[in-house]
């Protein structure tokens with residue numbers, strides 16, 4: 001038997017053998033006697049022929065797929081997908097969508113697929129777009145969204161709804177939700193946005209409203225924890241190749257050519273790391289997580305000189321958040337923040353380019369030719385590529401299925417290749433970062449053959465950080481087996497991943513031959529009793 005404890009955002013179910021379900025809230029947790037309806041998908045011609053379409057109420061997804069014989073089964077998340085019963089009559093649904101934070105490829109695809117998913121799967125036709133981020137709830141007009149209006153938007157970059165930073169006024173937002181009679185809120189945005197969504201959910205629950213709050217994680221930096229990767233990340237890495245190629249062509253065409261490319265990544269260097277690994281033309285990748293220094297033995301200047309002597313040219317990729325400590329040492333400290341409270345960074349690409357030029361000119365060592373390319377906004381303003389489009393579609397549909405099924409206070413996300421509902425508190429508790437003592441960073445170092453720039457002290461600090469409980473518990477980008485494997489997975493596991501080919505999945509598929517038909521491998525079973533997952537009882 002299982003035991004459970006819960007508060008408004010933490011709903012944990014313990015099972016035997018160390019099984020833990022970190023469940024998401026449901027309307028029935030705080031609203032009694034709710035009416036349910038059969039899922040309209042049962043009579044949808046596209047789905048009714050699929051025998052195993054509905055997700056079983058006990059389906060959960062493990063956060064760790066690499067486990068040891070006697071190890072605990074660990075944390076699980078509720079599997080996303082359609083449920084047999086829904087908690088809304090389609091005609092009564094009044095949904096809204098808002099996009100917040102910076103741009104990211106795929107925003108329009110997610111908007112499109114929420115609108116189309118609601119309409120085509122559930123017959124919901126009242127969907128509003130909130131104009132210009134959170135503040136749009138109370139200070140702007142709304143946009144009526146229909147399948148026709150959103151039909152072509154996935155081919156465009158940006159967000160047709162507009163976005164903003166700052167302006168999160170919880171009571172005004174919830175007042176507006178209440179006044180407009182909105183009962184499903186789809187919130188697309190990064191870590192800040194999900195924090196904002198969590199407080200909206202709290203207020204909605206405090207007021208006892210039957211309003212589903214569903215988050216769709218968006219971040220070009222890939223800095224959201226738990227999930228395999230964020231949508232638009234692949235597209236960004238792919239687009240970064242164009243800038244790196246240009247830098248390489250420029251650099252190799254001239255004596256002692258140096259190409260410097262700045263990529264996004266405020267606190268997390270994933271774009272820089274994956275763009276470097278993908279390119280093979282990069283000689284040195286600098287990210288926020290890995291400290292470096294310029295002068296002296298083992299420093300960047302020494303490495304540049306060596307590489308130029310060996311190859312006659314080189315390419316440096318630098319994430320925007322790298323080396324900020326060095327910048328503040330040498331320039332006047334800037335303590336400006338954006339409207340959301342994020343620290344505004346100084347242009348590290350420009351700074352490092354000046355430093356390199358200055359160093360070689362000052363020492364009169366060798367004439368260098370440096371070209372600095374800053375493609376940052378070009379990379380995030382483009383439409384998503386094909387694989388991200390599919391990923392965005394599945395995220396949007398998962399969010400719609402979850403809200404219709406009465407879940408709330410959740411973020412949708414891919415965990416080990418399976419779509420899940422993750423409680424907000426798990427998404428907002430920390431940021432996902434490159435772990436420099438992990439295998440993936442080691443792969444990068446051996447691919448570029450650059451120095452690690454780590455002093456023994458830096459190395460100790462990295463080790464200590466890696467052992468901090470928030471990192472180790474996750475199995476996410478940490479240095480134990482799970483973490484190492486997981487960091488390794490994202491680029492290959494990117495899609496739905498229901499058909500991913502790691503051992504666990506292969507074994508699982510073998511054992512469940514009846515689940516093979518449906519792309520989601522979903523299992524159809526009669527749900528009885530309470531809704532699919534009220535979190536109070538879990539049978540192992």
Ligand SMILES: Nc1ncnc2c1ncn2[C@@H]1O[C@H](COP(=O)(O)OP(=O)(O)OP(=O)(O)O)[C@@H](O)[C@H]1O
Nearest residue numbers: 100101102165166168189190191192193195196340
């Ligand atoms: N702790 C918080 N509580 C309430 N609202 C928040 C909080 N943090 C951020 N927000 C709101 O969320 C919105 C987006 O936040 P932010 O600008 O940090 O971008 P983000 O969602 O993190 O996306 P990204 O950083 O990837 O561009 C803003 O409107 C901001 O006011």
Ligand SMILES: O=P(O)(O)OC[C@H]1O[C@](O)(CO)[C@@H](O)[C@@H]1O
Nearest residue numbers: 101102103220221264265266338
């Ligand atoms: O200039 P903006 O719009 O504030 O966005 C810049 C920031 O947004 C991000 O792309 C995250 O969305 C960061 O990498 C970057 O620092």
Ligand SMILES: [Mg+2]
Nearest residue numbers: 101190191192
């Ligand atoms: Mg953010």
